[in-house]
Amino acid sequence: MKASAPPKTESFKLSMLLSDTRYRGTSLQVITFIIFVAVFFWLVDNTLKNLALLGKDVSFNFLFLRAGYDINQRLIPYTSDSTHGRAAFVGILNTLLVAFVGCFFATILGLFVGILRLSKNWLVAKLMSIYIEGFRNVPVLLWIVMIFALLTEFTPAPKAFKGADPQATMLLFDSIAVTNRGTYFPAPIFGEGSFWLLLSFILSVLIVIFIKQYANKQKKETGKSLPTFWISILIIILPTLGLYFLIGKPISLEYPYLKGFNFKDGIHLRNSFLALTLALALYTSAFIAEIVRAGILAISKGQTEAAASLGLRPNKIMNLIILPQALRIIVPPLISNYLNLTKNSSLAIAVGYMDVRGTLGGITLNQTGRELESMLLLMGFYLCVSLLISSVINYYNRSFQIVVR
Amino acid sequence: MFNAVFSQIILVLLLIKIIFNLKGEIMRKSLFMVLSSILLIVGGQAAFSGGHSVTLDDVKARGNLLCGVSTGAPGFATIDDSGKDVGFDVDYCRALAAAIFGDPMAVKFVGLTSAVRFTALAAGEVDILARNTTWTYSRDTDLKQTFLGVNYYDGQGFMVKKDLGVNSTLELDGATVCIQVGTTTELNLADYFKENGMSYEPVPTADNAESQQQYLAGACDTYTTDASALHGTRVNLENPDDHLVLPEIISKEPLGPLVRHGDDNWADIGRWVLNALIIAEEKGITKANIDSWKDTKDAEIHRLLGTGDDDILAMVGLPKNAMYNAIKAGGNYGEIFENNLGATSGINIERGVNASWTKGGILYSPPFR
Ligand SMILES: N[C@@H](CCC(=O)N[C@@H](CS)C(=O)NCC(=O)O)C(=O)O
Numbered sequence: 160m161k162a163s164a165p166p167k168t169e170s171f172k173l174s175m176l177l178s179d180t181r182y183r184g185t186s187l188q189v190i191t192f193i194i195f196v197a198v199f200f201w202l203v204d205n206t207l208k209n210l211a212l213l214g215k216d217v218s219f220n221f222l223f224l225r226a227g228y229d230i231n232q233r234l235i236p237y238t239s240d241s242t243h244g245r246a247a248f249v250g251i252l253n254t255l256l257v258a259f260v261g262c263f264f265a266t267i268l269g270l271f272v273g274i275l276r277l278s279k280n281w282l283v284a285k286l287m288s289i290y291i292e293g294f295r296n297v298p299v300l301l302w303i304v305m306i307f308a309l310l311t312e313f314t315p316a317p318k319a320f321k322g323a324d325p326q327a328t329m330l331l332f333d334s335i336a337v338t339n340r341g342t343y344f345p346a347p348i349f350g351e352g353s354f355w356l357l358l359s360f361i362l363s364v365l366i367v368i369f370i371k372q373y374a375n376k377q378k379k380e381t382g383k384s385l386p387t388f389w390i391s392i393l394i395i396i397l398p399t400l401g402l403y404f405l406i407g408k409p410i411s412l413e414y415p416y417l418k419g420f421n422f423k424d425g426i427h428l429r430n431s432f433l434a435l436t437l438a439l440a441l442y443t444s445a446f447i448a449e450i451v452r453a454g455i456l457a458i459s460k461g462q463t464e465a466a467a468s469l470g471l472r473p474n475k476i477m478n479l480i481i482l483p484q485a486l487r488i489i490v491p492p493l494i495s496n497y498l499n500l501t502k503n504s505s506l507a508i509a510v511g512y513m514d515v516r517g518t519l520g521g522i523t524l525n526q527t528g529r530e531l532e533s534m535l536l537l538m539g540f541y542l543c544v545s546l547l548i549s550s551v552i553n554y555y556n557r558s559f560q561i562v563v564r
Numbered sequence: 565m566f567n568a569v570f571s572q573i574i575l576v577l578l579l580i581k582i583i584f585n586l587k588g589e590i591m592r593k594s595l596f597m598v599l600s601s602i603l604l605i606v607g608g609q610a611a612f613s614g615g616h617s618v619t620l621d622d623v624k625a626r627g628n629l630l631c632g633v634s635t636g637a638p639g640f641a642t643i644d645d646s647g648k649d650v651g652f653d654v655d656y657c658r659a660l661a662a663a664i665f666g667d668p669m670a671v672k673f674v675g676l677t678s679a680v681r682f683t684a685l686a687a688g689e690v691d692i693l694a695r696n697t698t699w700t701y702s703r704d705t706d707l708k709q710t711f712l713g714v715n716y717y718d719g720q721g722f723m724v725k726k727d728l729g730v731n732s733t734l735e736l737d738g739a740t741v742c743i744q745v746g747t748t749t750e751l752n753l754a755d756y757f758k759e760n761g762m763s764y765e766p767v768p769t770a771d772n773a774e775s776q777q778q779y780l781a782g783a784c785d786t787y788t789t790d791a792s793a794l795h796g797t798r799v800n801l802e803n804p805d806d807h808l809v810l811p812e813i814i815s816k817e818p819l820g821p822l823v824r825h826g827d828d829n830w831a832d833i834g835r836w837v838l839n840a841l842i843i844a845e846e847k848g849i850t851k852a853n854i855d856s857w858k859d860t861k862d863a864e865i866h867r868l869l870g871t872g873d874d875d876i877l878a879m880v881g882l883p884k885n886a887m888y889n890a891i892k893a894g895g896n897y898g899e900i901f902e903n904n905l906g907a908t909s910g911i912n913i914e915r916g917v918n919a920s921w922t923k924g925g926i927l928y929s930p931p932f933r
Contacts, residue, residue, distance in 0.1 A: 213582065214825045227754060418738070420738050511767060531582075
């Protein structure tokens with residue numbers, strides 16, 4: 160006779176949390192989390208204690224106090240009577256300006272160089288390799304400082320433009336002045352009626368977009384591509400230009416002119432801004448060029464050959480077959496290069512460009528003695544920008560994945 | 565330019581140092597405080613002497629003084645052709661080292677830009693700052709520094725090239741101005757131009773060298789900083805006569821050595837070494853004649869030089885002849901001034917208000933009693 164024992168249910172033992180694979184994953188995570196929280200609190204506590212020993216506290220009140228210092232490049236109104244908070248904001252805008260303009264030029268240059276590096280012309284390809292290796296392999300700080308030195312040492316002082324027989328003259332019909340303090344361009348002045356011009360311009364662009372969509376639809380249905388390029392350009396330019404003269408030239412240019420120590424009016428691009436933006440754009444463009452090249456090379460040669468055998472011309476092959484697929488590969492690393500450029504812009508301090516590092520993390524930090532607070536805010540800012548940019552990458556990846564049918 | 569970037573890195577490192585309490589002194593101090601509070605509870609009475617300085621203990625244990633000076637301000641702190649640190653601020657630290665160790669060379673100089681100096685002091689990177697630093701309310705209170713006195717009454721000035729044709733700061737409307745960041749200079753500048761209804765374009769730089777370079781390249785019309793440093797900088801330019809320090813002084817810049825809050829006894833030591841140098845000048849004690857005062861009837865001199873019976877310096881933990889050594893190191897205040905800033909140095913700054921009160925100036929030390 161055999162007594163059938165009830166199925167043995169193993170009783171739960173504490174050690175199973177680590178030995179049993181069913182629980183191990185979760186318990187390890189919980190342990191890590193606890194350690195993380197403990198370390199975090201220890202850090203905060205330790206910091207506060209040590210600051211207290213130095214007789215300091217943590218307070219962000221300084222952001223609301225009068226800054227007392229001037230900033231040369233301001234995208235929003237700011238005087239020495241404004242608050243430290245506003246000074247920080249002026250700096251943030253200056254950082255974003257460099258990042259934006261830098262990314263724009265880096266992309267254009269990078270695309271151009273990347274494609275040319277694949278050229279069949281030996282000389283062109285070699286020149287582009289030299290460009291890429293040159294910019295990629297020298298620290299960007301050196302480029303910034305070098306370009307700045309070139310801009311300040313080899314350009315005339317505003318004084319040189321003075322007198323009946325000046326040593327230096329302005330370029331392009333007396334409209335652009337290149338000096339050792341920056342370059343002055345004519346600034347557009349928007350008079351009465353400019354609004355209508357803007358409206359007509361936006362309308363033209365909308366019409367062009369509509370035409371493009373129509374042409375695309377036609378192509379999908381009939382296989383014929385309509386010649387839209389020249390028509391689009393005419394639609395964008397002609398009505399707005401006509402209106403411009405009709406209303407009586409509402410937009411005029413304000414030319415820079417020399418008065419006292421410096422040029423007045425016009426748009427003043429300071430050498431610190433030029434050097435920083437140029438160096439960052441050149442440096443980053445070398446990386447972008449390689450990304451573009453890799454993206455194009457990743458598309459198998461068979462596709463080019465197949466397209467060619469269908470009778471497509473080379474530029475059609477590039478535009479219709481290669482680039483759309485290559486972009487999927489290019490865009491994510493491209494955006495992370497934008498991120499790098501933005502972070503590298505904090506090297507602005509080397510040339511005295513007043514970015515957020517220069518205002519909040521520089522002068523404000525020094526004058527108020529709020530090192531910890533300023534650094535935390537600064538890190539918070541760069542973190543936000545980084546998270547924002549990487550969320551764009553993620554969004555892109557999700558929406559442009561190859562849909563497997 | 566690289567200095568600017570390095571300062572930033574240093575700043576972050578110093579901050580980490582503060583956060584993680586890597587500073588030996590604070591660690592020991594907190595241990596000390598825990599111990600002493602236990603003592604208080606257990607024994608009901610504190611058992612430490614009033615004249616105890618933790619910083620002094622550290623300095624003695626290390627065997628040298630860490631003195632923060634500027635990265636290069638002619639007359640105040642520079643490095644001469646033979647690689648030796650020289651200058652007005654340097655000589656003060658040598659006197660302090662001599663007071664502690666009897667050896668004016670027992671000091672290590674740390675060059676600090678305007679921007680990192682206070683953080684470096686707070687983090688314990690240096691024991692004392694003697695770095696043409698202006699005594700202000702917010703530095704005293706908000707930045708938690710203790711100023712030990714004034715060793716130079718200065719004011720902010722402007723230097724221009726003569727061919728600019730400017731003879732007064734009031735003619736500088738619209739000018740581009742080179743300034744160093746993290747200074748009182750940039751704040752005074754903003755206030756002065758605003759008060760006078762003038763505009764200007766600031767060009768921020770990290771240190772004297774960079775300001776000078778930008779100024780010489782013509783990237784700014786005028787260079788502004790403490791007038792003393794301007795004079796020192798000017799005589800070291802290639803053609804000093806092409807440059808002019810404008811007559812207006814737009815601010816008060818009382819410069820002096822400073823230490824961090826929290827060690828009053830250390831502050832006392834630094835303060836009284838400075839006072840000793842000033843008193844020595846009042847009394848006519850010089851580097852050369854310092855040994856000839858043994859028979860003087862002036863009791864204060866005996867107290868100062870440690871030639872009397874009382875050993876009043878033991879109160880702050882210094883040897884009896886500490887001030888003798890301090891004065892012997894580089895001479896009295898007047899000698900240090902002459903050698904670094906006055907006629908002997910070639911910079912030719914007049915004593916002016918910085919003369920002893922006995923000679924019409926405002927330099928006046930409390931009595932050594
Ligand atoms: N006294 C002012 C200015 C101090 C200052 O930075 N002075 C300049 C004068 S040249 C200096 O020492 N620079 C030397 C350096 O760059 O390290 C202050 O305390 O804020």
